[in-house]
Amino acid sequence: MRLHLYLARRFLRAFGIVLAVFVSILLPVDLAEQLRTIGSDAGLGPVLELALLNLPGSLYEMLPLFVMLATLLLFLGLARSSELVVVRAAGRSALRSAMSPVILAVLIGVFGVAVINPLVAATERQYQQSIVRHLGGEERAVSVSAEGLWLRQGTETRQTVIRASASNANGTELTDASFFIFDADGQLTGRINAASAVLAAGNWALTDAKRWPLADTPNPEAGAETFATLDLPSTLTPEQIRDSFGRPETVPIYDLPRFIAQLNQAGFAALQHRVWLQMELSMPLMLAAMVLIGAGFTMRHTRFGNTGIMVLAAILLGFGVFFLRSFAQVLGETGQLPAMIVAWTPPAAAILLALGLLLHTEDG
Secondary structure, eight states: OHHHHHHHHHHHHHHHHHHHHHHHHHHHHHHHHHHHHHHHGOHHHHHHHHHHHHHHHHHTTTTHHHHHHHHHHHHHHHHHTTTHHHHHTTOOOHHHHHHHHHHHHHHHHHHIIIIIIIHHHHHHHHHHHHHHHHOOOOOEEEEETEEEEOOOOEEESEEEEEEEEEEESSEEEEEEEEEEEEEEEEEEEEEEEEEEEETTTTEEEEEEEEEOSSSSSSSTTTOEEEEEEEEEEEOHHHHHHHHHHHHGGGGGGTHHHHHHHHHHHHHHOOHHHHHHHHHHHHHHHHHHHHHHHHHHHHHHHHHGGOOHHHHHHHHHHHHHHHHHHHHHHHHHHSSSSSSHHHHHOOOOOOOHHHHHHHHHHHOO
């Protein structure tokens, strides 16, 4: 037990060193990128704020690579100090020696999914809002609730809030839609109900619509008008509606199942969110795979030589698994593969491959 605690402590220290190095690299790079994005006239404060908000998401995305590099740092250090020789002489196999870093990596993954994921979701949302604020762009929002789908469009002089009971897959065809029109001061000036609404180029094409004027009228029903068809100007496009949902990373994992159910109820496939949920749940398994890959190439004494080649091979294999996982995620988001297969197959295959390598080279 004491040996396992020692190895776990060394692994945690190596992980901290790798994390600190990448923070010192990524933060200045992100500062320069944010300075280029919003311009130098905004001042250093907003630039630093955007960089700090973007940093947690960047670090969390590279967590498997951090674990891989920490594993290499750990076992290379143990090999140079001949501590691995002592461990072998004590009767510990390579596989048993790797168990404590593997368990710690799984715990890091669980902590990341349970604690870091909601924090990253919050910083990502705040980052997107801050970017819109600093660039002076038009804010658009899409919200899905038990009451249906909510959209918002607007200009400097008018805002329109749209509610629909259901929608097609990309949000361009609405059923049982209501349009609430506000002026620049936020006063409600009109309401339109329509049996259906279809987003065309620059306008909503409403069918079976009824419009009520709500500004400066004591009896809106008296001034109501009905239309078989009605065109309502729109600043939205299908791409903007899709992007307004935001990336799945902006939704905390605790809210994802409910959010996916609401998307499905509103008529959306929610493929990205379903794949992201499974990818997050498989994160601890992915980190364990990275530890085993690193251990398979570096749990050898340095006197055997070719240390640089083995380290390079471990890094290339680790990047290969990371790339394969990202490629599978794209296939899942396009509906070509089921979400479960996309999320769980790459880390499971990597673990089996690493175990085979480790048993062959060290205990075979």
